[in-house]
Amino acid sequence: MGGRQDLTSLNFWTREPLGFYPCSSIFPCSALLDVYPTCTLSAKWHHQVTGVLDDCLCDIDSIDNFNTFKIFPKIKKLQERDYFRYYKVNLKRPCPFWAEDGHCSIKDCHVEPCPESKIPVGIKAGSSNKYLKVANNTKELEDCEQANKLGAINSTLSNQSKEAFIDWARYDDSQDHFCELDDERSPAAQYVDLLLNPERYTGYKGPSAWRVWNSIYEENCFKPRSVYRPLNPLAPSRGEDDGESFYTWLEGLCLEKRVFYKLISGLHASINLHLCANYLLEETWGKPSWGPNMKEFKRRFDPVETKGEGPRRLKNLYFLYLIELRALSKVAPYFERSIVDLYTGNVEEDADTKTLLLNIFQDTKSFPMHFDEKSMFAGDKKGAKSLKEEFRLHFKNISRIMDCVGCDKCRLWGKLQTQGLGTALKILFSEKEIQKLPENSPSKGFQLTRQEIVALLNAFGRLSTSIRELQNFKVLLQHSR
Numbered sequence: 132m133g134g135r136q137d138l139t140s141l142n143f144w145t146r147e148p149l150g151f152y153p154c155s156s157i158f159p160c161s162a163l164l165d166v167y168p169t170c171t172l173s174a175k176w177h178h179q180v181t182g183v184l185d186d187c188l189c190d191i192d193s194i195d196n197f198n199t200f201k202i203f204p205k206i207k208k209l210q211e212r213d214y215f216r217y218y219k220v221n222l223k224r225p226c227p228f229w230a231e232d233g234h235c236s237i238k239d240c241h242v243e244p245c246p247e248s249k250i251p252v253g254i255k256a257g258s259s260n261k262y263l264k265v266a267n268n269t270k271e272l273e274d275c276e277q278a279n280k281l282g283a284i285n286s287t288l289s290n291q292s293k294e295a296f297i298d299w300a301r302y303d304d305s306q307d308h309f310c311e312l313d314d315e316r317s318p319a320a321q322y323v324d325l326l327l328n329p330e331r332y333t334g335y336k337g338p339s340a341w342r343v344w345n346s347i348y349e350e351n352c353f354k355p356r357s358v359y360r361p362l363n364p365l366a367p368s369r370g371e372d373d374g375e376s377f378y379t380w381l382e383g384l385c386l387e388k389r390v391f392y393k394l395i396s397g398l399h400a401s402i403n404l405h406l407c408a409n410y411l412l413e414e415t416w417g418k419p420s421w422g423p424n425m426k427e428f429k430r431r432f433d434p435v436e437t438k439g440e441g442p443r444r445l446k447n448l449y450f451l452y453l454i455e456l457r458a459l460s461k462v463a464p465y466f467e468r469s470i471v472d473l474y475t476g477n478v479e480e481d482a483d484t485k486t487l488l489l490n491i492f493q494d495t496k497s498f499p500m501h502f503d504e505k506s507m508f509a510g511d512k513k514g515a516k517s518l519k520e521e522f523r524l525h526f527k528n529i530s531r532i533m534d535c536v537g538c539d540k541c542r543l544w545g546k547l548q549t550q551g552l553g554t555a556l557k558i559l560f561s562e563k564e565i566q567k568l569p570e571n572s573p574s575k576g577f578q579l580t581r582q583e584i585v586a587l588l589n590a591f592g593r594l595s596t597s598i599r600e601l602q603n604f605k606v607l608l609q610h611s612r
Contacts (some may be wrong), residue, residue: 179434179442180601184450186389189500191449198452198598201494205487206592211326212484213251214473218585221313221320222542226535228346239333239411239419240538244321253476254581255322309523310530310553313546315582323543325589330402331409331421335538341365344399346532351525352395353388355380362392364399364431364444378443387507387518390454391525397451398548400444401597403431405544408600425611428604445601451552452594453502456495458555459591461562463492465579468570473584488588504559519560526553544593551590554583 183190209215222242225231247255313320341363348354348362358380360366381389410424432441465471466488473484508515508522530549536542558565564576579587 179439180445184446184453186386186393187450187453187500187502189453189502191446193500194449194452195598195602197498198595199602201497202456202491203595203599205491205494206588206595209484209487209491210589210592212487213475213477213480214254214484215585215588216324216326217245217250217254217322218325218543218547218589219313219315219320219322219582220543220546221317222539223319224313224534227531228535229342231535231537235333235335235339235538235541237334237538239331240335240540242323242328242539242543245324245327247322249324250322251475251477253474253481256476308553309526309556310550311527312550312580312582325547328540328543329409330405330540330544330593332406332411332424332427333538333540334411335536335541339537340541343532343535346535347395347529351529351532352392353384353525355383364437364440377440385518387522390450390507391522393447393450394454394552395529396444397447397449398552400432400448401451401594402544402548403444404428404448404597404600404604405593407431408603423600423604423607425604425607429608448594448597448601450502452591452598454559455552455555455587455591455594456498457501457504458558458587459492460495460498460501462558462565462579462587463489463496465565465568465577466492468568470571470573504562508560523556526556547586548590548593550583550586551588551593554579554587555590557583558587 181191344365345361345363352362354362360377381392384392407428408423409421410427412420412422412424414420429436431437432445434441437444466485471485473481473488475481475484508519510518526549530546530553533542533545533549536545561577564574567576568574
């Protein structure tokens with residue numbers, strides 16, 4: 132073959148035509164050199180984001196292939212289902228930590244709430260726990276008020292069943308969460324169609340955005356007092372403190388605190404990848420054109436421009452993916468019970484949605500190199516309990532900081548993804564309660580609200596998308612050189 136050839140018809144990485152294959156362990160560079168002679172030019176960058184991840188026994192190539200061929204197509208389809216596309220959120224909660232700078236006036240920061248008429252009746256008619264069959268036996272929509280009081284329990288249920296359900300709901304309200312949950316009964320809480328309000332670059336930046344991330348890193352990531360350089364990647368350069376060598380401080384932390392930092396860094400990297408992949412490239416006659424911005428991607432992740440820090444951030448993204456993947460595999464028994472019904476009011480679609488979800492869970496359980504959460508909080512009981520509570524409160528604090536984000540669209544996706552991660556952590560540290568779940572009745576030991584379920588699966592969907600987008604950026608890097 133001579134020169135580059137259009138391979139669009141063979142491209143499986145993305146639905147948008149890129150016209151070339153990515154280099155990977157499935158299609159290595161050596162197999163493409165005669166088609167794509169620039170393939171080796173990005174080898175240095177590629178080889179820095181590969182190999183086995185720290186603090187676990189999983190390699191990046193295995194995650195790439197597993198995500199591409201098993202997870203991404205299914206999770207994308209799941210996110211399009213009614214149960215998972217509508218998310219109830221309060222974007223008007225005041226910042227609890229500082230006086231707000233005012234909301235972003237850029238039009239792309241705006242979030243369009245979903246009209247009441249568009250919400251499936253099964254979602255809007257019930258309580259926040261509208262996924263249990265015991266909670267879905269309402270007679271008619273006029274029973275909504277009673278449904279909200281009793282979790283949508285049918286009047287034909289026995290008093291004993293009602294009392295059990297109310298006890299469970301009361302327990303769930305007081306349960307120790309890793310996130311500050313929005314009160315879905317608040318008049319300020321609105322349903323948002325996530326498909327119509329996609330996460331992308333809005334133009335929100337500057338002191339307001341810097342303050343949010345600075346507060347997250349400096350006040351909540353267990354930074355030692357001996358470390359003076361800001362952890363925030365948005366912070367100005369600090370000369371000799373920059374680069375990969377800066378991160379030797381992490382080696383002195385216990386596993387739990389290293390994990391915490393990696394989760395936040397991975398979340399930040401994932402969000403940045405979404406912004407780079409869905410960037411406002413131009414606007415002609417009022418019609419915006421969105422797409423990948425290579426310059427922005429290199430500024431945030433290129434080994435040279437970030438003095439080696441970019442690849443570390445991307446490795447933390449993979450680490451975060453592993454954590455949430457593990458949580459999905461652990462929570463599968465909860466959803467496999469016959470009592471759980473992802474209820475929207477459309478019986479046929481609800482059954483298909485649950486089948487797809489269980490299929491995804493089966494895939495997550497088949498992954499051979501899961502992170503072992505049992506290695507965390509494994510010291511003496513008193514010290515482990517104290518550290519776990521500190522871990523939980525730090526993360527809960529971060530979820531509250533999301534109410535300080537000035538851009539509504541950034542706030543929406545920030546709240547959803549932190550809540551999704553918080554739900555994943557709640558799952559990982561509730562293994563005993565999940566194992567004891569009764570088959571046909573609610574459990575006082577472990578419950579998930581619909582809000583948590585929607586956040587959990589959409590947050591993991593964003594990570595899956597980030598890893599797919601990273602593959603596309605690798606291709607674009609090769610193409611540009």
